[in-house]
Amino acid sequence: MAKRGDVVIDIEKCKGCEVCISACPHEVLSLSSEVNSKGYHYAVKVNSGCTGCANCAIVCPDAVITVYREK
Amino acid sequence: MSENLVNPENLVYKKTDAMTDRVLHYCPGCGHGTAHRILAEVIDELQIQDQTIGVAPVGCSVLAYYYFNVDMQEAAHGRAPAVATGIKRVFPEKYVFTYQGDGDLAAIGTAETIHACNRGENILVVFINNGIYGMTGGQMAPTTLEGMKSSTSPFGRDVKSMGSPLKITELVAQLPGTYFATRQAVHKPANVRKAKRAIKKAMEYQKHNKGTCFVEIVSNCPSNWKMTPVQSNEWMEENMFPFYPLGDIKVPEK
Amino acid sequence: MKELRLMKGNEALAEAAIRAGADAYFGYPITPQSEVIEYLMANKPEDRTGMVVLQAESEVAAINMVYGAAGCGKKAVTSSSSPGISLKQEGLSYIAGAELPCVVVNVVRGGPGLGTIQPSQSDYFQSVKGGGHGDYKLIVLAPSSVQESVDYMRLAFDLAFKYRNPVMIQSDGIIGQMMEKVELFEQQKRVEPDYEWATIGKKKDKPATFVTSLQLQAEEQEKVNLRLQKKYREVEKNEVRFEKVQCDDAEYLLTAFGSCARITRKAMEMARAKGYKVGMLRPQTLYPFPTEEFNKMAEQVKGILTVEMNAGQMVEDVKLSVCGKTKVEYFGRFGGMIPSPEEILNALEQKIIGG
Known part of the structure; x- marks a missing residue:
C-alpha cells in the first residue's frame, strides 16, 4: 500500500494557477471557493489520497507547497 | 490522522x-517561478550559496535578485553575459550564472550571448524562452513562432517581413566554447526534475572550468498568450515543443 | 624610487593602470587609443600583478564587463575613443546609477559620426553634462601631458572608490599619441575587495547583496537621485583641480584644457612678449569645473578667451561661472584641426584685447 502523505499550502502566497492540481496523480487538490487577501482562489486539499509524492510542490511556480510523507 | 504527518521528520519537500x-x-502559473526555484535548489544542494553570483536581465525577471538568496547584479538589457564575464574574470573561483529571457538573450543581447x-566563459546561462515579450506587454520576440500573434504581430508573425523564430540554443551549440547546451521545460513534474538535473550538471561543469553551459527552458506566458496557466502549458506542448524540441543539443564528448 | 621612461600617452595610461593596482581591463580597439590594449596585451599584466585583460566583442560589452567587475568591488578600467565612448554611454549610466567605481579613458577624436581619427575635444559636453540618460555626473580629468596621463590614472581610481562613481580621463589624439618623458609611480598592490555594496558571495547570516540601478517606486528613485546629487555637491566642494599660469597681474585671461592648453600657453607667452598682461587658467578637472576660480578671475580681468578644439563647449561653463562680470569669447578649430599659437594670439587681440 502506498505511503501516506500530506501537504501544507501557504494560501496567502498561492495565486490559484492550478498547475499543481493537474500535476497531482491522486486528484487530492482543488481550487478553493474562498479567496485569499489578494483575491486569488487558492489550492486546497479535498481528500486524504495524498501519498507525499511532491509532484504538486515541484511544479508550483510560487513555492507555496510543503510536503510530508510518513517514514 | 493526517495532521500528525506534518512534522519535521516526515518532511520531504519545502522551499529552499x-x-x-x-x-x-x-x-499566476508563469514558469519563471519554477525555473528560479530549481536553480536555487541546485545552489542549495551543491552548497555554493556563498560562492554564487547571479546576473539578472531586463524583462519579466528583472527583479530576480529579490528572489535568489545569493549575491546578484542587475544588468542592462541584453548585457548579462558581458556582466557575467566581468564577474567571472575577476572571480574565477565563483559560480556565475545569468538568467535571461528571449528578448534579452536572443534579440538585444545576441552579440553578448x-x-x-x-x-x-565558465558561466551558466539560463535562458527562458516563452516566445513573447512579457514585461512590456506581449510584443513579438525573436523566438515568437511563425503565425503566432503578439501585440506587434497582431495578425501573426509573418516570416517574410519579420524573420523566422530564432533557435539560438542550436546556434550557440555550434560554438567550440559552448560545453553543454540543452532545452528543457518546467511545466510538469518529470520536466522539472529533468531540467533541474541539467542545471545541476551545468553547475558541476562550471566547477571544472569546462566552458559555457547553456540551459534553455521553454516556458509559458499565460497573461500575454491570453490563456489560463493550464491551457498555456497545453498550448506550449502542442505548439512550442514541435519547433523547440526538448532534449540535449550539445553534450560533452566522453 | 624614480623610474623615468619615454612613453606614448596611451601606453603610459596602460602602464599606469597596471601600477595603480587595477584588477581588470576590458576594451575594444579604436583609433587613436588602440595602444592602450596593445600595450596591456604585450606587457602581460596577468603575470606581473594578476590583472585581467580582455578584448571584448564591442565597446558595449566592454563597459558591461567593467560593470560586472566593478560590482564585485574590483578596480576595472576601459578605454576607447569618441564613437566607442558613445556606445559606452548606456553602461556608464547604469554604472553611475548603481554607484559603482570605475575608470573610463576617452582619447577624443573628431566627430560627429565616424568623424575623423585626428585629435579633438568635441566630447566635452558628453563627458561633463552626462552623456547617457538620467541625472548623473562623471568625474572628468583632463591631462595635458603624458605625465598627467600617468598621474591621473592613479588619481582616477582613488576618486572612483572614494565616491563610488565612474571617473573619466578625457585625453585626446595628441596626448595619446605623443611621446614624452614620464616619471612612473611604484607598483601599487592589488587589494581583495571587502565592501558591503559589492557582490563577493553572500555571507552567512547577512542578507544577499545586489547591485542594481532599478527602483520601481518613484519615491525610491527620487531618494537615489537626491543621494547622487549630494555626492556631486561633495565632489564639487572637494575635487576641483586647476592650474594657473601668470594670473597674478593678468588683465586678460586665456583658458584651455588638455592638449589645447599647451598651445594656448605658447600663445600666452607670445602675448606677454608683445606687452599684454595675459594669464592662463587650465581646468584639470572638467567636472567638477573650477567655477569659483573663474568667478574670482572675472573680477580681475577685462575679458576671457576660451580656446577649444571643438565648436565652443567649455565656453558655456565659463560664461555660467563669471555671471556676466566680464566678457567671455571663444576661439577654436575642430574636426581634427589644431589651432596654432599665432591664430590664438590673433583671436585674443581681435576678440578680447581690441574688442
Whole structure:
C-alpha cells in the first residue's frame, strides 16, 4: 500500500494557477471557493489520497507547497 | 490522522533557503517561478550559496535578485553575459550564472550571448524562452513562432517581413566554447526534475572550468498568450515543443 | 624610487593602470587609443600583478564587463575613443546609477559620426553634462601631458572608490599619441575587495547583496537621485583641480584644457612678449569645473578667451561661472584641426584685447 502523505499550502502566497492540481496523480487538490487577501482562489486539499509524492510542490511556480510523507 | 504527518521528520519537500521569502511578482502559473526555484535548489544542494553570483536581465525577471538568496547584479538589457564575464574574470573561483529571457538573450543581447559562449566563459546561462515579450506587454520576440500573434504581430508573425523564430540554443551549440547546451521545460513534474538535473550538471561543469553551459527552458506566458496557466502549458506542448524540441543539443564528448 | 621612461600617452595610461593596482581591463580597439590594449596585451599584466585583460566583442560589452567587475568591488578600467565612448554611454549610466567605481579613458577624436581619427575635444559636453540618460555626473580629468596621463590614472581610481562613481580621463589624439618623458609611480598592490555594496558571495547570516540601478517606486528613485546629487555637491566642494599660469597681474585671461592648453600657453607667452598682461587658467578637472576660480578671475580681468578644439563647449561653463562680470569669447578649430599659437594670439587681440 502506498505511503501516506500530506501537504501544507501557504494560501496567502498561492495565486490559484492550478498547475499543481493537474500535476497531482491522486486528484487530492482543488481550487478553493474562498479567496485569499489578494483575491486569488487558492489550492486546497479535498481528500486524504495524498501519498507525499511532491509532484504538486515541484511544479508550483510560487513555492507555496510543503510536503510530508510518513517514514 | 493526517495532521500528525506534518512534522519535521516526515518532511520531504519545502522551499529552499537559497530563495528568499518574498512573494514572486510573476503572473499566476508563469514558469519563471519554477525555473528560479530549481536553480536555487541546485545552489542549495551543491552548497555554493556563498560562492554564487547571479546576473539578472531586463524583462519579466528583472527583479530576480529579490528572489535568489545569493549575491546578484542587475544588468542592462541584453548585457548579462558581458556582466557575467566581468564577474567571472575577476572571480574565477565563483559560480556565475545569468538568467535571461528571449528578448534579452536572443534579440538585444545576441552579440553578448554569442561571444560569451564563443570565449567559453565558465558561466551558466539560463535562458527562458516563452516566445513573447512579457514585461512590456506581449510584443513579438525573436523566438515568437511563425503565425503566432503578439501585440506587434497582431495578425501573426509573418516570416517574410519579420524573420523566422530564432533557435539560438542550436546556434550557440555550434560554438567550440559552448560545453553543454540543452532545452528543457518546467511545466510538469518529470520536466522539472529533468531540467533541474541539467542545471545541476551545468553547475558541476562550471566547477571544472569546462566552458559555457547553456540551459534553455521553454516556458509559458499565460497573461500575454491570453490563456489560463493550464491551457498555456497545453498550448506550449502542442505548439512550442514541435519547433523547440526538448532534449540535449550539445553534450560533452566522453 | 624614480623610474623615468619615454612613453606614448596611451601606453603610459596602460602602464599606469597596471601600477595603480587595477584588477581588470576590458576594451575594444579604436583609433587613436588602440595602444592602450596593445600595450596591456604585450606587457602581460596577468603575470606581473594578476590583472585581467580582455578584448571584448564591442565597446558595449566592454563597459558591461567593467560593470560586472566593478560590482564585485574590483578596480576595472576601459578605454576607447569618441564613437566607442558613445556606445559606452548606456553602461556608464547604469554604472553611475548603481554607484559603482570605475575608470573610463576617452582619447577624443573628431566627430560627429565616424568623424575623423585626428585629435579633438568635441566630447566635452558628453563627458561633463552626462552623456547617457538620467541625472548623473562623471568625474572628468583632463591631462595635458603624458605625465598627467600617468598621474591621473592613479588619481582616477582613488576618486572612483572614494565616491563610488565612474571617473573619466578625457585625453585626446595628441596626448595619446605623443611621446614624452614620464616619471612612473611604484607598483601599487592589488587589494581583495571587502565592501558591503559589492557582490563577493553572500555571507552567512547577512542578507544577499545586489547591485542594481532599478527602483520601481518613484519615491525610491527620487531618494537615489537626491543621494547622487549630494555626492556631486561633495565632489564639487572637494575635487576641483586647476592650474594657473601668470594670473597674478593678468588683465586678460586665456583658458584651455588638455592638449589645447599647451598651445594656448605658447600663445600666452607670445602675448606677454608683445606687452599684454595675459594669464592662463587650465581646468584639470572638467567636472567638477573650477567655477569659483573663474568667478574670482572675472573680477580681475577685462575679458576671457576660451580656446577649444571643438565648436565652443567649455565656453558655456565659463560664461555660467563669471555671471556676466566680464566678457567671455571663444576661439577654436575642430574636426581634427589644431589651432596654432599665432591664430590664438590673433583671436585674443581681435576678440578680447581690441574688442
